[in-house]
Amino acid sequence: MTSAAFPGFEYRDDALHCEGVALAAVAAAVGTPVFVYSRGAIETAYRAYDAALAGIDHLICYSVKANSSLGILNLLARLGAGADIVSGGELYRWLKAGGDAGKVVFSGVGKTEAEMRSALEAGILAFNVESGEEIDVLDRVARAAGVRARVALRVNPDVDAQTHPYISTGLTQNKFGIAAAAARDAFRRAADLPGLDVRGIDCHIGSQLTKTSPFSDAIARLCELILSLASEGIRITDLDIGGGLGIDYGKDGDAPPPSHDAYGAAVKQAMSVLGDHQVRLLVEPGRSIVGPAGVLLARVLYNKDNEVKHFTIVDAAMNDLIRPSFYGSHHPMQPVRRSAAASRVTDVVGPICETGDFLARDRALPPMERGELLAIGAAGAYGFTMSSNYNTRPRAAEVLVSGETWTVIRDRETLEHLVRGERIAE
Numbered sequence: 001m002t003s004a005a006f007p008g009f010e011y012r013d014d015a016l017h018c019e020g021v022a023l024a025a026v027a028a029a030v031g032t033p034v035f036v037y038s039r040g041a042i043e044t045a046y047r048a049y050d051a052a053l054a055g056i057d058h059l060i061c062y063s064v065k066a067n068s069s070l071g072i073l074n075l076l077a078r079l080g081a082g083a084d085i086v087s088g089g090e091l092y093r094w095l096k097a098g099g100d101a102g103k104v105v106f107s108g109v110g111k112t113e114a115e116m117r118s119a120l121e122a123g124i125l126a127f128n129v130e131s132g133e134e135i136d137v138l139d140r141v142a143r144a145a146g147v148r149a150r151v152a153l154r155v156n157p158d159v160d161a162q163t164h165p166y167i168s169t170g171l172t173q174n175k176f177g178i179a180a181a182a183a184r185d186a187f188r189r190a191a192d193l194p195g196l197d198v199r200g201i202d203c204h205i206g207s208q209l210t211k212t213s214p215f216s217d218a219i220a221r222l223c224e225l226i227l228s229l230a231s232e233g234i235r236i237t238d239l240d241i242g243g244g245l246g247i248d249y250g251k252d253g254d255a256p257p258p259s260h261d262a263y264g265a266a267v268k269q270a271m272s273v274l275g276d277h278q279v280r281l282l283v284e285p286g287r288s289i290v291g292p293a294g295v296l297l298a299r300v301l302y303n304k305d306n307e308v309k310h311f312t313i314v315d316a317a318m319n320d321l322i323r324p325s326f327y328g329s330h331h332p333m334q335p336v337r338r339s340a341a342a343s344r345v346t347d348v349v350g351p352i353c354e355t356g357d358f359l360a361r362d363r364a365l366p367p368m369e370r371g372e373l374l375a376i377g378a379a380g381a382y383g384f385t386m387s388s389n390y391n392t393r394p395r396a397a398e399v400l401v402s403g404e405t406w407t408v409i410r411d412r413e414t415l416e417h418l419v420r421g422e423r424i425a426e
């Protein structure tokens with residue numbers, strides 16, 4: 001975790017820091033578990049996309065579901081980002097954080113009419129429409145509101161993203177998008193509807209992509225469609241290529257993801273077939289903006305051994321970070337106080353009553369005593385947003401570090417929060 005892949009985190013005098021702040025000081029003040037994010041790392045990642053896409057008209061629509069805390073959204077809005085949202089709730093958050101409605105794209109296979117109405121009212125940039133039925137419903141909702149909805153059609157390009165099956169979204173067997181073979185007809189039909197203003201084409205083939213070739217293949221498919229639609233008089237001006245790069249989760253033997261520059265070069269190369277047909281490029285990165293910029297801090301509660309295993313029981317659990325249990329993901333881990341002791345192999349587990357409640361299995365870590373702090377890295381994306389109250393555990397606090405200062409951007413939940421809105425029947 002203290003490597004070039006995690007720019008915000010390093011040891012100073014054997015104490016792990018986020019930028020200029022000792023993680024132990026944050027844990028002492030706020031308690032654990034707590035997510036700690038590096039503002040500098042988030043800004044650097046955002047700017048790396050911007051620089052990689054320089055020279056082409058582009059908009060970076062940060063994928064809100066990766067980390068939707070107001071303090072994070074506000075930071076990205078101030079950098080000039082747009083947003084990729086997948087629910088009315090995410091629109092509410094983006095606007096509340098000071099985000100620009102005019103830079104919002106709304107993705108997702110199951111938008112409700114109420115969500116469509118609120119997005120039309122806010123004046124979002126575009127709906128990424130995912131089915132024939134959704135085309136008709138959005139047309140009707142927009143006409144009833146007396147407006148035209150700007151839309152892109154999400155095409156499923158049938159490209160293998162070569163990632164975990166749960167986060168592979170661009171294959172025919174996945175629920176997302178309109179089948180490539182049916183896309184031309186869908187565009188023709190949508191272009192004729194008075195409530196719709198068809199401007200864009202969109203895809204999102206998956207997450208945690210560690211090669212540029214799936215992006216290139218998907219862009220090639222979409223560009224082919226753009227050119228053939230143009231020949232029928234349907235002019236596409238926005239090309240949205242979905243989520244961003246994968247990140248380094250610190251697992252030995254895993255190839256590092258491509259650099260932003262390699263990604264930018266591959267995208268530009270794939271788009272060059274468009275020739276004079278100028279489009280604006282939209283990208284929807286989430287994981288690669290916030291993932292490496294966050295750690296989850298946990299405190300060791302107990303150690304125990306049996307004949308075959310050592311267990312390190314910590315106060316963070318699968319309800320705080322579900323990725324290891326859900327996807328079998330690897331997260332890098334380091335003690336907050338650097339240790340010279342020889343590592344031993346341990347399972348890092350939480351207090352939840354599930355065998356699936358583990359943060360790491362068979363991990364080599366220096367021995368850590370009760371009370372010591374463990375930093376779980378690459379936890380800034382799909383960490384807090386996928387957390388739950390399972391086992392009636394309050395959700396963690398979140399802290400944003402900037403240089404020598406830090407802000408609690410979310411308080412730890414209280415027990416009252418956990419029962420809010422509940423009542424006992426007569």
Ligand SMILES: *Cc1c(COP(=O)(O)O)cnc(C)c1O
Pocket residue numbers: 063065066084086107108204206207208209242243244245284285286287288
């Ligand atoms: C999840 C998602 C993204 C973000 O993907 P990352 O891999 O986190 O960059 C972008 N667009 C859509 C439609 C998504 O569902």
